Amino acid sequence: MYFASLCAVYALFESIGAFGYLLPGELRNVVTILGSRNGGPFGSWRDNQYCPRSTYAVGYQIKVEQSVGSHDDDTALNGISLVCANLDGEGFGTVSSGFEQFGSWYGIATCPHGLFMIQFNFRVEPYLGHGDDDTTANDIEFICDRSPNTQAVIHAPEGTTWGSWALSSACPLNSGICGIQTKIESYLSHNEDDTTLNDVKMFCCDD
Numbered sequence: 001m002y003f004a005s006l007c008a009v010y011a012l013f014e015s016i017g018a019f020g021y022l023l024p025g026e027l028r029n030v031v032t033i034l035g036s037r038n039g040g041p042f043g044s045w046r047d048n049q050y051c052p053r054s055t056y057a058v059g060y061q062i063k064v065e066q067s068v069g070s071h072d073d074d075t076a077l078n079g080i081s082l083v084c085a086n087l088d089g090e091g092f093g094t095v096s097s098g099f100e101q102f103g104s105w106y107g108i109a110t111c112p113h114g115l116f117m118i119q120f121n122f123r124v125e126p127y128l129g130h131g132d133d134d135t136t137a138n139d140i141e142f143i144c145d146r147s148p149n150t151q152a153v154i155h156a157p158e159g160t161t162w163g164s165w166a167l168s169s170a171c172p173l174n175s176g177i178c179g180i181q182t183k184i185e186s187y188l189s190h191n192e193d194d195t196t197l198n199d200v201k202m203f204c205c206d207d
Helices: 004-015
Strands: 030-035 056-065 076-085 091-099 116-124 135-143 151-156 162-166 176-184 195-206
Touching: 004 091, 030 176, 056 135, 076 176, 076 195, 091 176, 116 195
Parallel strands: none
Antiparallel strands: 030 195, 056 076, 056 116, 056 176, 076 091, 076 135, 116 135, 116 162, 116 176, 135 151, 176 195
16 A cells, blocks of 8 residues: 555656755754765766655666667666655655666666665676776665564566675664765767766765
8 A cells, every 4th residue: 555655656756846855044954974885986976866855865866778788888877766755655746867868768666664775786798998898887776674674675676687686784773864975977979888877875864
């Protein structure tokens, strides 16, 4: 029931073009920034974006270009969107720090009711060298928590499989992921090696 209601809220926000960003003048109390341990080297950091005050990330969705074959340019993970909700499970839209043009948005993965995201696991293909087809970021999954012995791992569908996983540190006790910043290489050209999303940071809040 919780998953269905959250998906319905997400669909509503998509249909009316509303998202869960902070209102002008609002601030979040960021207690820790979670960085990846394996992010790619290409691109630039986009603006960090936050869920509204008193809400946290309880789910996510990824934009992925599936394999295009050995003679074309793979880009793999192109974007990450967080689903925001308050501690009662009431949905407050989605936030993203940017995405590139390739691939499609796939299904949402959500935490069990009452939990929110506190840590992430990031799959990245390391730099292959000149002349090879680099993809860098391929997939991401999250750990949900709220109190001891209640952890759950959620994994949104359709991530690609190049590269290796590396686990981030976790939000401190009594805080949860509330914002995101992504490092993205903008489109280069038809004849160059695009990598799109390269790295990610998550922000932990306690407000």
